[in-house]
Amino acid sequence: MERLPSFSGLTAFYAAARHGTLTAAAQELNVSQPAVSRRIAALEADLGCALFDRSRKPVRMTPQGKDLLQALHSGFGQIEASVARLRQSAQGRVVTVSAPAGFVAFWLIPRLGALEDAFPGVTIRILSQEYGEAIRPGDLLIRFGLPETGAGQELRLLGDEVFPVASPLYLARLGMAADQHDFARMTLLTMEAARSQWHDWPSWFQEAGLAMPPGARALDFNSYAMLVNAALAGQGVCLAWGGVLDSFLDTGALVRLQGPSASSARGYFASARDGLAAGRDVRDILAWIAEKAT
Amino acid sequence: MERLPSFSGLTAFYAAARHGTLTAAAQELNVSQPAVSRRIAALEADLGCALFDRSRKPVRMTPQGKDLLQALHSGFGQIEASVARLRQSAQGRVVTVSAPAGFVAFWLIPRLGALEDAFPGVTIRILSQEYGEAIRPGDLLIRFGLPETGAGQELRLLGDEVFPVASPLYLARLGMAADQHDFARMTLLTMEAARSQWHDWPSWFQEAGLAMPPGARALDFNSYAMLVNAALAGQGVCLAWGGVLDSFLDTGALVRLQGPSASSARGYFASARDGLAAGRDVRDILAWIAEKAT
DNA sequence: ATCTATCATAACCTCAGCGTATGTTACTGT
DNA sequence: ACAGTAACATACGCTGAGGTTATGATAGAT
Structure with a gap:
């Protein structure tokens, strides 16, 4: 040096x-x-x-x-x-929340107004990272993956259900409906194979007790946010984590395809960096998020 | 702050x-x-x-x-x-040469070995910029444009002749030769109109006493290096500054189209940033470049 | 329980870098 | 050409920011 x-x-x-x-x-x-x-x-x-x-x-x-x-x-x-x-x-009361980009985009940001209303006087800073990137430091950490043993204070968020969702316009274009669809004729939007933490389509079909359509068309993304935007734009069907995309399901921008779903040990987990020693704001916000996400 | x-x-x-x-x-x-x-x-x-x-x-x-x-x-x-x-x-003897990218790519770099052989013990650093970009600071400055009045120690490099060149393969493909060509059937490679310092095709035709072919096909570039690479690849005919492309003309990768040429007050000019106060290395290298370029 | 490594704190010391005063020179206006 | 001003360099004197040594407290390993 x-x-x-x-x-x-x-x-x-x-x-x-x-x-x-x-x-x-x-x-x-x-x-x-x-x-x-x-x-x-x-x-x-x-x-x-x-x-x-x-x-x-x-x-x-x-x-x-x-x-x-x-x-x-x-x-x-x-x-x-x-x-x-x-x-x-x-100088102020600042709580930094570090979370995967998909969670931030689709779950946290739609609720940010409510979160800030619930904690007036606290500045919420959000750091996000794409799946596979290193978790960025924050007071409150949300990660996606398998539960960690010995993590102690880590809370599980959202359900563990994984199910396919698609845009109703996409379904209509294919002459399908939520309760009448054929995966063999749809494009499966998926995260790149390198993202081994992700629940991929072969795993989903296997756990749902279905046979994966041979030669199914796939479209790869390295960003869950882009993947979901592609689904919204009618480019294909994607897997949704229980709770993550509920704002779109509520408005009808995306519909859940009827049929079996799969469950997974993977999920979103939240923890305070300092555990029980965390400041009051951090602990309160963690509790708020856990309550809204379960 | x-x-x-x-x-x-x-x-x-x-x-x-x-x-x-x-x-x-x-x-x-x-x-x-x-x-x-x-x-x-x-x-x-x-x-x-x-x-x-x-x-x-x-x-x-x-x-x-x-x-x-x-x-x-x-x-x-x-x-x-x-x-x-x-x-x-x-600590060392370093001379920084700042020049337009086209000059660097086609004139200076083919001669860099000879330049370094001529000045052992001196480290030559080259900074280049595309036409239109601000000149980057250096001990020795080479610029393209009109001669500056009052610049004092600025030397003119290369000839002031401007003439069209093309790849022999391109000519053969069109059934033409260096002494038998028809501009109306060729693609004219040109710098973007925004580069007003450049000698463009309309100016060339006018000064050569020719009529510019109506509806001539043009292909615009914002980098002279890319433009010349397009000519080398047989994508069209471009204007060459006397001396700049001589390494390609020597090897036959490009041939000069027979016919009139144009002269211009524009050209390449070299100067030492510190004028007569410049270090010995700078002055010597400036002289070397001026000798090889004229 | 013992030993080691690591960080914090107290007491003391000094010189790196500051300010004031002055000299030199470029630059501008008349 | 001359006078005045602005800007940078240098000399001299001064001091407090930040260093060192010594010691205390405590985590961590065995």
Whole structure:
């Protein structure tokens, strides 16, 4: 790892580069102009190259200076964004919920208004990740998968029922109905095989006691949200987790295909990162979500 | 702009987060463990939140800590890359050449081996930009356009002749030859009209004293490199700047269409950023390029 | 229960980096 | 051409931010 120059040098240069004069940089930094002059001179000595051309007044940046300015703009920008988030979070009551993207899109967001109404004064931050991606850190974690042994405080959300759903327009186009459908003539929307955590169509047919139609047409997605949008757009039939797509089932945008369903040990699980030591807000929101999802 | 925390706090946290213990971070930073402990405590007080959970030993990061770690990893990474570049550049003899992408692809890169042989011990860095993009900073600048008045030390490269070239396979496919061609039946490869610096087909026909074929087929590109690759692939005829495509003309991959040519005040110009004050390497390379390009 | 590793805190010390004052020079307006 | 202003560099003096050593508390392993 390259040893970084002094921070005061970098910030002095960054301010001078943005303002165009060392004097203005000094004002921004609440230091004197000679302090800025010296910081930048020390930085240049450290780096071994000139960042400003001083044959003119005010100074002009060299190409090396521009190179460093771009890096500082980007690097400081990202650090500043994180710092701002942490400071804001510390001032208010903020609860960060980390959950799979499909759950966020189809279950959590339709209920976000109600959640925020239930907890006035608390800022709810939501971090989502696609299936297969690493879980992002949060106060309250929702994951999809098998129950973990020894996890202790993990609550199971939603039912364990898995069933096919499709758009009524799609069914009508094929001359089918919810209680009169033929999988062999439908497109099966599915998550990519790499997502081994997912309940796929072969598993579903097997558990439903049906034979999977040979040569069934399949359409692969690497995002459950996109997959569900394809179903909504009439591109095929997809598997729904009990409870996840209920807002669409309630409005009729999607209908459940009549017939057997399958059950699975997999499901959505929620936990507070700090367990019983979690803050009151976190525990309350976890309880709220568990109640609405079961 | 958010005020950033102390750099020593950020670096101490970054080291501890990577190593997992404050003691190892102290070793990396060549300070004592209490110094690291205090830095991080001060940082946490500044941000108003805990970055480590200290109920365990060694410490474990909180979600806030992970948030900041990601930002520092990315931010410091970019700053470090720039710093490393500048330090390396200062130690060695590095000359940065900034030029349009077409010139780089078709003139400079075929000659790069010869250039490096001519200047052993000098590292040649090349920055390119597409036509219309802002010129990127470099020790030696090559641009395309009209001559600038008052630029002083700018040298003109290549000839000012503009002529059409095509792939012999394309010509053969149309039953044509270099000395027997009909523009009306060819596809004219051209830069997008937005690139007003470019010498376009209507201008060429006018200056060559020819009538532009009405309804001539045109294919637009926003990259001269892609345009030339299309000509090489037999997709049409393009305009060549005298000298730029000579490596293809030498090998026969492209042939010049016989007939009139046009001259233009536009051309490629090279200059040293620092003029006569430029370092010896920069001046010598500028002279080399000017000699080979004229 | 014992030992080791790790982090926190107290007491003390110092020099990195600051400010004020001044010199030099580019730049602008008359 | 000259005067005035703005901008950067350098010299001198000063101090408090942040370091070190020593010690206490506690988790974790055996």
